[in-house]
Amino acid sequence: MHKHYIRLEGGKIIKGFSDAFEQPEKDDILIAEDAGRHFELDGVINPPLTDMQGIALYKHSKGKVVERTKAEIDADIANIPEPEPSEMEQLKAKVEAMEAALVSKEVLTEQEITAVKSM
């Protein structure tokens, strides 16, 4: 028989594991004894604890593992920082800035730039 633990971050469950595979750290919380070899919640073995964006789906409240509400999850999604622009996006921005500079400096007209881009 094995023990199952969860690891919290701000009350949200970010990890669940069985001592068959990993030993608990100081702040990990024991949620089941005499349990199976694999971590499980409500009879589901190795259930998803986060969604595709890494948002926690469960929290530890009043000594129990409970699902987080949609409002709580949506709030986390809203706080996800904008991803950095990709290399392509950065390159595109640089090109557009250069085009604007060429026009403003009257080196090339917009028609000439369009013609160059269509070549």
Add this chain to the structure above:
Amino acid sequence: MASTNQFDVITYIMAKKYADRVGMYINPSHNFADDTARNVYFAANETEVVLGMFIIQAGALLKLLETDYSDNDSWQDISPIIKGDKGDTGVGGEGVAPGGTAGQVLAKATEADYDTEWVTPAAADVTYNNAVSGLTADDVQDAIDEHTTNTTTAHGAVSTATASKIIIRDSNGRAKIADPSASDDIASKGYVDGLPLHGFRNKIINGNFDIWQRGVSFTATGYTADRWRLALGTSAAVTLTREAFALAGLTGEPQYSLKLNRTTTGDTATTLDQRIEGVRTLANKTVTVSFYAKASADFDLDAAMVQFFGTTGSPSADVSTSLGSFSLTTSWQRFTKTVDIPSITGKTLGDVIDNCLILRYSMATAASTKSFELSQVQVEEGAVATPFEQRPIGLELSLCQRYYYRISASASAPWTIFSVGFIPSAAIIVCNVTFPVSMRIIPTLVTTGTANNYAIYENGGNSYVLSTVPSLTAIGSSLEQCQVEGVSSGMTAARAGMLRANDSSTAFLGFDAEL
């Protein structure tokens, strides 16, 4: 009781003791009830009626009282001693045909009644045994009795495969036969064993110890050779290793054995299990366990079949069926044991799907610090231990991979690529790993536990060492594939990348779905 005329043929005579006299009663009217003396002649005294007395009736001389009836108080029927007149001579019978000679027998000549003749039988019709003579009925009965109670050679029966002999069981209840030829001939065990037997008799996976995905040497509780789980006794110390056979080392030519060497006895037994998926397996069936084993020194290895009903909820308690103790010596021996696995009627499963039937070897503390080796372990339905089922090694590996799949680096491949994925942000790579076979459950990811054994190789040539060990994201994962994440920093988002070993011969990703 007919006859009424004492002057006719006397057919019924009674005698009894009457009062103080012995009398003769010649029945003329059939009236005995009142014991009256009517029509009865009474002798004056006993001397007048004596044994051997003769009376004459109707001209016949009758001999009476050959038996003494003088002490009888009731009427005695003495009619049988009365004989009637000789009858007329009857019609002559057909008789037997005259003539004949010694040795001839009487036979029907035609279908007509009494039409017989003497004939000499052909030699093939009659077997003479001149040695037999003067037999009595008792002699014949004795001969029959001796024959039917003969337990070894009745009818010349033998237990060996001898032509034209009746089969008799030997002292073990067995008998032998020659190899069959016709389609309806009986086949011997040896003949059947030599045939390509039907597959998948063996419920044990990796019973030949060919598959060792996790390594070849272990000292801690956990899975060792594929599907074989070691559980150390309290305070015990063991080394479990893969051992190689020399060619022609053992019947069936196994390549490896499993060796368990206990170096510290500890306080409780050390066990070695194989958990056969599903407690329904072989329930209520007769099961035969067979295996080869030897030890560093003689000791008794215990074994049992345990029905485990699962975890969480309210599963029924384990049911253990002992296989007994096997006396291991320093030489390889094949052991077999047949037991009945109990029914699971009325039992309750746990909430988690991890119920199973367990084959458990148990090295008791009494065995102290000895070692033992196992080879060709088989658990099959039926009361007979058939030869070990040697499945193709690729098939055996596939069977193992339902429970554990591992991608490993090695000394010759320290940059082994585990998977290819994409980098959604500067800190993470998400990779997809497709399993070679569907796994029993969404597995638990097992790693070395050392983050810098792993690295992300980004499209563009940069390599980033992981800051934490790879992890499995259950969402999006299934029994056929899963998503593995690697965390680092400084990567370029939206690039492709690879999760690989970081110049490590020991790095691996293990996907564990074991029971």
